[in-house]
Amino acid sequence: EDQVTQSPEALRLQEGESSSLNCSYTVSGLRGLFWYRQDPGKGPEFLFTLYSAGEEKEKERLKATLTKKESFLHITAPKPEDSATYLCAVQEGLVTTDSWGKLQFGAGTQVVVTP
Amino acid sequence: DARVTQTPRHKVTEMGQEVTMRCQPILGHNTVFWYRQTMMQGLELLAYFRNRAPLDDSGMPKDRFSAEMPDATLATLKIQPSEPRDSAVYFCASGRRDRYNEQFFGPGTRLTVL
Numbered sequence: 001e002d003q004v005t006q007s008p009e010a011l012r013l014q015e016g017e018s019s020s021l022n023c024s025y026t027v028s029g030l031r032g033l034f035w036y037r038q039d040p041g042k043g044p045e046f047l048f049t050l051y052s053a054g055e056e057k058e059k060e061r062l063k064a065t066l067t068k069k070e071s072f073l074h075i076t077a078p079k080p081e082d083s084a085t086y087l088c089a090v091q092e093g094l095v096t097t098d099s100w101g102k103l104q105f106g107a108g109t110q111v112v113v114t115p
Numbered sequence: 116d117a118r119v120t121q122t123p124r125h126k127v128t129e130m131g132q133e134v135t136m137r138c139q140p141i142l143g144h145n146t147v148f149w150y151r152q153t154m155m156q157g158l159e160l161l162a163y164f165r166n167r168a169p170l171d172d173s174g175m176p177k178d179r180f181s182a183e184m185p186d187a188t189l190a191t192l193k194i195q196p197s198e199p200r201d202s203a204v205y206f207c208a209s210g211r212r213d214r215y216n217e218q219f220f221g222p223g224t225r226l227t228v229l
Contacts, residue, residue: 043119043206043220044158087158102171103218105158 003027006088006106013113016077021109023088024070031091033071034103035064038085047086078113085110117141119221121207127227133195136224138207139188147190148208148218149175149182158206164190197228 007022025033032051036044048057050066057064061082063074073086089103120139128134140147148163162172167184175182179201181193194201204225208218 041222043208043223045220046217049217089158102160102163104160107157 003092004088004090004104004106006086006109008109009107010110011112013075013078013111015079015113015115018074018076018078020075021073021086021111022070023073023106025088025090026069027090027092027104029092033066034089034091035062035071035073036087036089036105038087038108044087075111078111080113080115083111083113117219119207119209119219121205121221121224123224124222125225125227127229128197129229130198131196132228133193134197134201134226134228136192136205136207136226138190138192138209138221140190140207140209141219142188144209144211144219145187146210147184148210149190149192150206150208150220151203152206152223153203161192161205194226197226199228202226202228 003026005024011019013019032049034049035047037047038044048064050064050071053066053068055066061076061078065072075082085108087108088106091103119141122137126134146165149161150158151161152158159174161175162182163170164184167187179194184190190207204223206220206223208220210218
């Protein structure tokens with residue numbers, strides 16, 4: 001059973017056309033929810049961590065929000081350089097000395113922004 | 116600019132051969148992760164180490180995969196014997212205990228087993 005589900009699978013946007021990506025999760029006792037960006041042929045790059053419902057974080061044109069069941073990544077007035085796959089990951093449960101860092105990733109949303 | 120490095124970047128091998136992938140974590144990072152990424156399964160955690168000690172390798176097929184940290188600057192992932200279903204991109208990531216949420220990924224090793 002998938003614990004992290006991202007939608008849509010792919011998103012094509014015109015430059016300047018704002019949109020949102022969704023990450024829903026079913027883990028119990030969420031410890032943290034993470035957003036990463038992955039460019040083709042590269043490793044994922046950390047963007048944000050959210051810890052509790054109601055929390056928001058921003059970085060340039062990206063804004064991440066968290067509720068008790070899902071997270072949204074809002075892309076405001078995107079540019080072609082925002083084209084990438086955006087991955088969501090969760091860490092569940094009690095973080096013990098040994099368990100921190102163990103993340104479960106979603107399948108990602110591939111975003112293409114055209115000029 | 117500190118980065119995680121991985122070698123080789125690409126590897127093509129035949130079924131049954133041994134494959135060794137290497138990772139140099141960022142200096143000062145005490146936790147190292149090995150992930151595998153495929154189109155079907157996405158990004159999966161195989162194993163991770165803290166201070167060179169294995170903490171969790173439950174995501175790794177133990178009959179053919181092994182992971183070690185011979186020293187603080189080197190992590191290895193070995194597959195013996197390799198099978199076509201092992202074809203994937205293998206990523207190494209490192210992090211610090213006091214900044215656990217930021218895992219820094221390497222560029223990956225693209226493995227093709229024929």
